[in-house]
Amino acid sequence: MTINCKGSLIDLSTPKAMGILNVTPDSFYDGGRYKDENQILIQVETMLNDGATFIDVGAYSSRPGADHISEEEEKSRILPIVELLINTFPEILLSIDTFRSKIAQHCIDTGASLINDISAGNLDKNMMTTVGELKAPYIIMHMRGTPQTMKSLNHYDDLIHEVNIYFAKKVSEAREKGINDIIIDPGFGFAKNIDQNFELLNKLNLLSIHNLPLLAGLSRKSMIYKTLNIEPKEALNGTTSLNTIALLNGASILRVHDVKEAMECIKLVNAIKGISS
Known part of the structure; x- marks a missing residue:
């Protein structure tokens, strides 16, 4: 199972880590840092040295209830960072966390490698085209509504079935638009309550029917710190626990704030599965 990033084939049969770089002032964990x-x-540099294959850069906060910002504001935040990182680390594989097609275009033109779209094209009709x-790999996430409205859109008759139907439609649409490399993200915390997040994690292997790489974004999320009655800054141990479950249930990419710990998790799960790291 491989994806093509700027001419380099990345093998996802062995799980990889994606380090998070938020350049927003209001991210739930590292905003403004x-x-x-x-x-x-x-x-x-720390994340790359710790073993990150990808760095995911986001300039639009998608936490529940986050403030909406204009396209120009997002561009002014993210493009200088993309330029800085490409110039400093020419071999870096940058993932761009955006739902806007023009931001995606600018960033890929500047040297980024992947697009990570929380809306899977729902918030910009031009994104998949x-x-x-661009012939870039595309991460499509399951979400309802927008970051401002998603919290109230979490009624499901059958969560896993409905998520799988969503991805079947979205993958078909992406293929029709000429997208070759697709990664699916079930969207922990996006239009799902805590119980639904745990159900999704427990049944994550049921998303394997799409035969596509699976990204798990659990890092320091509210399903961890609210369950444990702690703060996000204290949620590393809980994150590692849930990342282990995600890997055992088929995750190919861990999207994390803490790359060193994620790589240790990957190596240990590989050892359990008899996979050479």
Whole structure:
């Protein structure tokens, strides 16, 4: 199971880590932490040295109830960071966390490798066409509504069935637009309550019917810290526990704030499965 990133084939039969770099002022965990170029470069270098295959850069906060920002504001936040990272780390595989096609176009043109779209094209009708033309790998996530409305859109008659139907439709649409490399993300915390998140994690292997790489984004999320009655900054141990379950249930990519711990998790699960790291 491989994806083509700027001409390099990345083998996802062995799980990989995707390090998170939020350049938003209001992310639930690390918002506002990386305010200048030096802090950004130190953090990215650390994640790469710790074993991250991908770095996911986002400039639009998608936490529940986050403020909406304009396309121009998102562009002004993210494009200088993409330029900085490409110039400093020429071999870096940058994933761009955006639902806007023009942001995707600008960032791929600047040297980014993948597009990570929380809306799977629902919030910009031009996104899939753009990604297909760019020949970039495309991460599609399950979500309802928008970050501002999704919290109230969490009624399901059969969660796993409905998520699988959603992905079947979205994958078909993406293929029609010429997108070759697709990764699916079940969207933990997006239009799902805590109980639904745990059901989704427990049955994650049922998403394997699509025969596509699966991304798990569990890092320090509310399903962990609210269940344990702690703060996000204290949720690393819980994150590692749930990442282990995600890997055992078929995850190919762990999207994380803490790459070193994620890589240790991957190595241990590989050892359980008899896979050479």
